[in-house]
Amino acid sequence: MCGIIGYIGTRPATPILIGGLKRLEYRGYDSAGLALLEPKSILTYRSVGKVAHLVEKVRLNLTPERQNELTVGIAHTRWATHGAPTEANAHPHYDKSRRICVVHNGIIENYRTIREKLQAKGHKFDSDTDTEALSRLIGECYRGDLRKAVINALRQIEGAYGIAVLCADEPDKMVVARKGSPLVIGIGEGECLVASDPSALVAHTQRVIYLDDGDVAVITPDLVDIRNLDDEPIERNVSELGLDVGAVEKGGYEHFMLKEIFEQPETVRNALRGRIDLKEGTAILSGMNATPAELAEIARIIVVGCGTSLHAGMVGEFAFEDVAGISTEVQQAAEFRYRNPIVDRNDMVIAISQSGETADTLAAIRKAKEKGTKVFGLVNVVGSAIAREAGRGVFIHAGPEISVASTKAFTGQVAVLLLMALKLGRTRRLSNEDSLKLAQEINRLPELVEYVLKQNDAIAKVAERMAQSDHAFFLGRGPMHPVALEGALKLKEISYVHAEGYHAAEMKHGPIALLTPGVPVVVLANHSPVLDKVWSNAEECKARGARIIAVVTEGEPKTDLADDTIVLPPCSPLVATIPAAVALQLLAYHVARLRGCSIDQPRNLAKSVTVE
Ligand code: M6R
Numbered sequence: 001m002c003g004i005i006g007y008i009g010t011r012p013a014t015p016i017l018i019g020g021l022k023r024l025e026y027r028g029y030d031s032a033g034l035a036l037l038e039p040k041s042i043l044t045y046r047s048v049g050k051v052a053h054l055v056e057k058v059r060l061n062l063t064p065e066r067q068n069e070l071t072v073g074i075a076h077t078r079w080a081t082h083g084a085p086t087e088a089n090a091h092p093h094y095d096k097s098r099r100i101c102v103v104h105n106g107i108i109e110n111y112r113t114i115r116e117k118l119q120a121k122g123h124k125f126d127s128d129t130d131t132e133a134l135s136r137l138i139g140e141c142y143r144g145d146l147r148k149a150v151i152n153a154l155r156q157i158e159g160a161y162g163i164a165v166l167c168a169d170e171p172d173k174m175v176v177a178r179k180g181s182p183l184v185i186g187i188g189e190g191e192c193l194v195a196s197d198p199s200a201l202v203a204h205t206q207r208v209i210y211l212d213d214g215d216v217a218v219i220t221p222d223l224v225d226i227r228n229l230d231d232e233p234i235e236r237n238v239s240e241l242g243l244d245v246g247a248v249e250k251g252g253y254e255h256f257m258l259k260e261i262f263e264q265p266e267t268v269r270n271a272l273r274g275r276i277d278l279k280e281g282t283a284i285l286s287g288m289n290a291t292p293a294e295l296a297e298i299a300r301i302i303v304v305g306c307g308t309s310l311h312a313g314m315v316g317e318f319a320f321e322d323v324a325g326i327s328t329e330v331q332q333a334a335e336f337r338y339r340n341p342i343v344d345r346n347d348m349v350i351a352i353s354q355s356g357e358t359a360d361t362l363a364a365i366r367k368a369k370e371k372g373t374k375v376f377g378l379v380n381v382v383g384s385a386i387a388r389e390a391g392r393g394v395f396i397h398a399g400p401e402i403s404v405a406s407t408k409a410f411t412g413q414v415a416v417l418l419l420m421a422l423k424l425g426r427t428r429r430l431s432n433e434d435s436l437k438l439a440q441e442i443n444r445l446p447e448l449v450e451y452v453l454k455q456n457d458a459i460a461k462v463a464e465r466m467a468q469s470d471h472a473f474f475l476g477r478g479p480m481h482p483v484a485l486e487g488a489l490k491l492k493e494i495s496y497v498h499a500e501g502y503h504a505a506e507m508k509h510g511p512i513a514l515l516t517p518g519v520p521v522v523v524l525a526n527h528s529p530v531l532d533k534v535w536s537n538a539e540e541c542k543a544r545g546a547r548i549i550a551v552v553t554e555g556e557p558k559t560d561l562a563d564d565t566i567v568l569p570p571c572s573p574l575v576a577t578i579p580a581a582v583a584l585q586l587l588a589y590h591v592a593r594l595r596g597c598s599i600d601q602p603r604n605l606a607k608s609v610t611v612e
Contacts, residue, residue, distance in 0.1 A: 001027055001028050001079035001081075001606040001608055001609060001610050001611060002027060002028045002076055002077060002078045002079050002091070002103075002104070002105040002196070002606075003020075003021065003024025003025065003026075003027035003028060003076065003077040003105070003195075003197075004024070004074070004075070004076055004103050004104075004105050004162055004164055004183070004194065004195060004196045005017055005020030005021060005024060005074070005075050005076075005193070005194070005195045005196075005200045006073065006074040006075070006103075006164040006174050006176065006193060007020075007071075007072065007073055007074075007191065007192075007193050008071070008072045008173070008174050008191065008192050008193075008219055008220060008221055009071055009072075009188065009190060009191025009192065009221045010071055010190060010191065010221065011071060011191065012067050012068045012069075012070065012071060013036055013070055013071050013072055013073035014034070014036065014058060014062065014067040014070065014073065015067070016193070016204070017034050017073050017074070017075035018034075018051065018054070018055055018075070019200075019203065020075065020193070020195055020201075021034075021051045021054070021075050021076075021077050021200075022051055023199045023200045023203075023248055024077050024195065024196055024197065024199065025050065025051050025077050025601065026256075026402050026403070026404055026600065026601060026606075026607045027077060027079065027105075027196060027197070027608060028078050028079025028080075028606040029049070029050050029051070029077060029078075029079070029601050029606075030049070030078045030080045030085030030090075031046065031047065031048045031049065031077075031078045031080075031085050031086070031087065031089065031090035032046070032047060032049075032050070032051045032053070032054040032076065032077045032078065032090065033047070033054065033075065033076055033078075033090045033091050033092055033103075034046075034054065034058070034073055034074065034075035034076070034092070035073055035074050035092040035101040035103070035166055036070040036072070036073040037070065037071075037072040037073060037166055037168065037171050038070065038168075039171070040168060041098075041099070041168050042094070042098070042099065042100075042101045042166055042168050043062075043070070044092050044094070044101065045057050045058050045061065046087050046090035046091070046092075047087060047090065048085055048086060048087050048090065049085075050601075051077060072166065072171065072174065073166075074092060074101065074103045074164040074165075074166055074174065075092075076090075076091035076092060076103035076104075076105075078090055079606035081107055081130070081611055082107070082111070082128055082130045083127055083128030083129050088126055088127045088128075089127045089128055089129050091103045091104060091129075091131060092166075093126075093127060093129065093131050093132040093134075093135040093136075094126075094135060094139075095135050095136050095138055095139025095140075095142070096123055096136055096139050096140075097139055097142075099167060099168040099169055100135060100138055100139050100142060100146070100149075100165065100166070100167045100168075101135065101165070101166045101167075102131060102134060102135035102138065102163055102165050103131075103163065103164050104130075104131040104134060104135075104161055104162070104163045105161070105162040105163075105182075105196055105610065106159060106160035106161040106162055106163075106179075106180055106181035106610060106611070107130060107159045107160055107611050108130035108131070108133055108134055108158070108159045108161065109130075109158045109159035110156075110157065110158040110159065111130035111134070111159075114133040114134075114137055114156065114157075115132075115133045118133065118136050118137065118140065121140070123136050130159070134153060134157060134161070134163070135165075137153040137156065137157075138153040138165060140153075141153045142167070144169070146165065146167040146169075146170045146173065146218075147175050147216065147218050147227070147231075148231070150163075150165055150175045150177060150216055151216055151227070151229055154177055154179070154216065154229060155229055159180070160179060160180030160181050160359065160610060160611070161177065161178065161179055161180065161181055162176075162177075162178045162180075162181035162182055162183040162196060163176060163177050163178075164176045164183075164194055165177075172220055173218050173219060173220050174192075174194070174218075174219045174220075175216065175217070175218055175219070176194045176211070176216075176217050176219060177211075177215060177216040177217070178211045178212070178214075178215055179214055180213060180359070180362075180610065181196070181357075181610050182196055182197060182210075182357055182384065182385060182608075182610075183195075183196065183211045184196075184197065184198055184201065184208050184209065184210050184211065184383070185208060185209040185211065185217060185219060185224055186198075186201035186204055186205040186207065186208050187205055187207040187208070187209065187224065187238065188204055188205045188207075190221050191204075191221050192219045192220070192221060192222075192224060193205065194219060197381070198241050198243060198383075198400075199243075199400050199402070201241070202241060202243045202244065202245050202247070202248060203245050205241075206240050206241045206242070206243075207238050207239075207240065207241075208238070208239055208383075209224060209226075209236045209237070209238055209239070210239065210383040210388075211226070211236065212234075212236070212388070213385075214228050214229050215227070215228065215234060215236070216228070216229065216231075239383065243399075243400070247399050247400050248400050248402060254593075255403065255589075255593075255599045255600050256402040256403040256600045257403035257405055257407060257585075257589055257599050258589055258599075260401055260403050260407045260408045261407050261408070261453070261582065261585050261586060261589060262453060263398075263399070263408055264407070264411050264449045265446040265447070265449045265450050265453070266446070267396075267397070267398040267399060267411065267412055268411050268412060268415050268445045268446050268449055268578065269445075269446045270396075270397040270398065270399075270412075271396045271397055271398065271411075271412040271415040271416050271419075272415055272419070272442065272443065272445065272446075273397070275416075275419055276419065276439050276442060276443050277439070278436070278439050278443060280426070280435070281422070281426060281430075281432060281434075281436035281438070281439045282422060282423055282427075282435060282439065283419035283420065283422045283423040283426075283439075284423075285394050285416075285419060285420065285423055287393055287394045287395065288376055288393065288394060288420075288423075289392040290376075290392070292427065294374065295423075295427060296427065297346055298326060298346065298347070298348045298374070298424070299326075299327070299346040299347065300326065300327045300328070300329070300347045300348070301316075301317075301320050301326050301327070301328040301329075301347070301348050301349075301350060302328070302329050302330075302331060302336070302341070302343060302348070302349045302350070302368075302373075303316050303317065303328065303329070303330045303331070303349075303350045303351075303352060304330075304331050304332075304336045304349060304350070304351050304352070304361060304364040304365075304368075305330075305332075305333055305351065305352035305353060305358075305361055306332060306353075306358050306360055306361060306609065307489065307609075308354070308406040308409065308410050308486060308489065309352040309353050309354060309358075309361070309406075309409070309410075309413060310330065310332060310333075310352070311410065311482045311483075311485050311489070312409075312410050312413035312414050312417065312486075313330045313350070313352050313413075313417070314481070314482030314485070315414050315417060315479050315482050315483070315574075315577045316328070316330070316350070316352075316413075316414070316417035316420070316421070317329070317330050318478060318574060319417055319418050319420075319421035319479070319574055320417075320424065322421075322574065323418075323421040323422060323424070323425035323430060323438065323574070324421050324424035324425035324428050324429070324430070325425070325428055325429045326424060326428070331364075332360075333351070333358065333360040333361040333363070333364040334360035334364075334612065336364040336367060336368075337360060337363040337366075337367045341367065341368075341371070343368060343371045343373045344371070344372065344373065345372050345373060345374070347373045347374070348373070348375075348376065349364075349365070349373050349374065349375045349376070350375075350376050350377075350393075350417075350420075351364060351365045351368075351375065351376070351377050351378065351379075351386060351390055351393075352378045352413055353377070353378075353379050353380075353384075353386045354379070354380045354381070354396075354398075354401055354406055354409035354413075355380070355381055355384060355386075355607065355608040355609075356377070356379040356380065356381040356383075356384020356385055356386040356387045357381070357384055357385055357386065357608040357609075357610050358386070358608065358609050358610070359610050359611055359612050360609075360612060361386055362385055362389055365377070365386060365389050365390055366389065369389075375390050375391070375392075375393075376390060376393040376394070377389070377390030377391075377392070377393030378393055378394055378396065378413055378416055378417070379393060379395060379396070380395065380396050380397075380398050380401065380409050380412065382395055394416050394420070396409065396412030396413055396415070396416050397412065398412040401607075402600065402607075403599070403600045404493070404600060404601055404602055404605050404606065404607050405490055405493050405588070405599075405600075407490075407582075407585045410486060410581055411449065411578045411581060411582065414577055414578055414581070415442065415445055415578065418438075418442050418574065418575065419442065422438055422439060422442065425438075438572075438575075441571055441572060441575045442575065444571070444575075445575065445578055447569075448568075448569045448571055448575065448576075448578065448579045449578060449579055449582050451568075451569040451579060452566075452568065452569075452579045452582045452586070453582065453586075455566060455567065455583070455586075456586055458566070459566055459583065459586040459587055459590060460586075460590040461564075462549055462564040462566065462587060462590075463586075463587055463589075463590030463591045463593075463594060464590075464594060465547070465563075465564065466520045466549065466587065466591050467495075467590075467591045467594035467595055469497065469518065469519055469547075470497055470498060471497065471498045471499070471514070471519050471520075472488070472491055472497055472498070472499040472500075472519065472520045472521070472522065473488075473499070473500050473501075473507070473511070473514075473515075473519065473521040473522065473541070473546070474487040474488040474491075474499065474501040474502070474521075474522045474524070474584070475501075475502055475503070475507060475521060475522070475523050475524065475534070475538070475541075476501075476503070476504060476523075476524035476534075477503060477504045477505065477524075477528070477530045477533065477534055477537075478528060478573055479573055479574050479576075479577050480524035480526060480528070480573065480576070480577065480580060481501075481502075481503045481504075482577075483524055483577050483580050483581050483584065484501040484502065484503075484504075484524055485501035486501070486581055486584065487499075487501060487522060487524075487581070487584030487587070487588065488500055488501030489501070490584060490585055490588035490589075491584075491587070491588040491591060491592075493602050493605060494588055494589070494592040494597055494599050494602050495588060495591045495592035495595050495597050496595070496597060496602075496603070497591060497595075500514075504523065504524075504533070504534050504537035504538075505533070505537060507537060507540065507541065508537075508540055512540065512541065512544065515541060515544040515545065515546050516544075516545065517544075517545030517546075518545060518546075518547055519545075519546050519547065520547045520549055521538070521541045521546040521547065521548055522550075522551065522584065522587070523538040523541075523548055523549070523550050523551065523562075524551050525538065525550045525551060525552050525556075525562075526551060526552065526553045526568050526573060526576045526580060527553035527555075527556055527570065527571075527573070527576070528573040528576075531556070535559065535561065538550065538561050538562075539561060542561055547563045548561055548563050548564075549562070549563065549564045549565075549566070549587075550562035550564070550565050550566070551565075551566045551567075551568060551580055551583055551584075552565055552566070552567060552568065553567070553568050553569075553570055553571075553576070554567050554568065554569055554570055555570055566583045566587070568580055568583065
């Protein structure tokens with residue numbers, strides 16, 4: 001969940017590291033730090049809070065002339081796991097001799113044992129972190145060869161790590177390694193970089209090597225030497241990123257979240273591009289790499305994921321059952337991995353993840369594979385651990401999602417789940433006519449999203465009234481139930497408003513006790529076979545003084561129940577989940593903005609959850 005950037009070359013390292021940290025800040029923003037190799041020692045700066053604080057510290061302590069001389073360094077932005085977000089706990093961490101320095105993303109699970117052993121040998125720890133146990137262990141293993149020391153230390157480590165290590169006695173190299181936490185090497189002309197994700201590399205190079213679990217690489221300006229933990233050479237391919245800098249910048253928007261919300265007509269189009277067969281009424285999903293026989297034998301689908309990806313999976317459940325007639329269940333990935341799930345070879349597990357790094361989702365895939373089940377990934381980040389572990393699946397092609405609150409990934413995920421359902425449905429129970437109709441509707445998704453985005457100003461007005469309340473409810477039925485959950489999640493994570501998402505029928509079974517006059521209740525009252533029931537549930541809330549914000553379908557009869565209205569374009573309930581989610585994203589965004597919140601980097605959160 002932390003961000004790592006490293007540079008070795010001939011250019012001044014400091015601005016490159018700082019620039020990289022700014023790009024990686026969304027991965028964690030409790031504290032930041034950097035280490036620069038001097039001719040005979042390592043210089044470090046660390047500070048609490050955002051990268052901006054570190055920038056100021058470096059500016060005050062390091063003259064531009066001095067910065068120009070230092071061309072090797074590593075840096076880190078932290079999401080605290082062990083120890084509070086203090087300067088002492090910020091990375092980099094030294095070894096005992098202070099000649100080795102480490103930045104780390106992940107968790108060293110056996111750090112207490114290592115710490116105790118080192119303390120018994122006289123080590124006095126400067127921080128509460130697990131990382132310091134590793135940096136000191138590397139120092140203990142050091143006999144004049146940094147790579148060997150890192151390998152020896154890592155062989156004693158349990159847990160997850162992406163690390164970059166510098167040694168004052170070997171200034172011509174940096175050693176990096178990964179297991180469970182991502183690390184990608186960027187290859188430039190006479191320089192190399194390493195980062196937790198490619199967003200920190202795009203400004204410098206398009207040529208990258210994705211490290212795999214167990215890889216340890218020695219990086220020099222002209223060479224990348226990759227070994228395994230037995231110190232045997234490993235070959236890894238060089239890939240082209242195919243990303244431009246614009247994809248990781250705000251592009252004139254006030255926040256990444258708003259930019260990403262407005263990108264959705266395009267990102268949904270990208271998710272669908274080349275994948276809809278409008279003549280046959282089916283989907284072409286070559287990444288699934290599944291034979292018709294394999295698809296035909298699927299008796300049950302199990303979707304695993306966390307957070308927003310879990311909500312997308314819940315929409316998928318309705319699609320797979322309604323469209324394809326395949327029994328589907330959705331499980332929180334952390335639950336799936338530990339509950340001894342009952343799955344067999346006729347099941348299909350779909351793991352959904354924007355980042356492709358979420359520790360629980362990755363572990364769920366491994367569990368499913370152990371059980372001999374077919375596993376498919378539905379991932380945004382190409383080259384990510386989940387994409388590679390799944391081996392087959394579908395990328396959503398949403399581009400880098402920088403805002404911690406996930407938006408365009410959700411709509412991309414749902415769009416692809418609809419395509420999967422269409423493909424499976426076409427070979428099962430869907431009539432020719434229904435297949436063609438659904439294919440055409442899915443194909444119209446970009447314009448359906450545009451329709452909602454045009455109401456941005458009106459939604460901002462609705463948000464003005466909503467922003468005054470510290471509580472909110474989101475209600476939906478059928479496929480709109482997960483959209484209600486997602487709407488509540490968006491609001492709570494970026495505006496800190498206490499928001500609850502419920503099945504509309506569930507309110508009267510308890511939660512309605514929480515309603516007081518004026519509390520906003522967002523009701524997903526789109527065109528559907530259960531619309532009358534939804535209105536009855538809204539009525540029950542209205543009778544308790546709630547303020548009803550209704551998300552309705554254009555052309556439906558007007559009702560005087562709603563205090564505010566957001567309008568969706570006419571479409572089927574399944575397809576409407578996407579424009580409805582966009583409406584709720586905008587609502588959450590404007591509420592958070594009016595409440596003066598840190599929208600792209602909400603408190604306590606980080607973008608990729610690489611810990612359990
Ligand atoms: O990268 P993933 O999709 O696996 O991430 C899962 C969740 O951590 C993520 O969706 C999280 O809930 C977001 N903050 C939601 O906006």
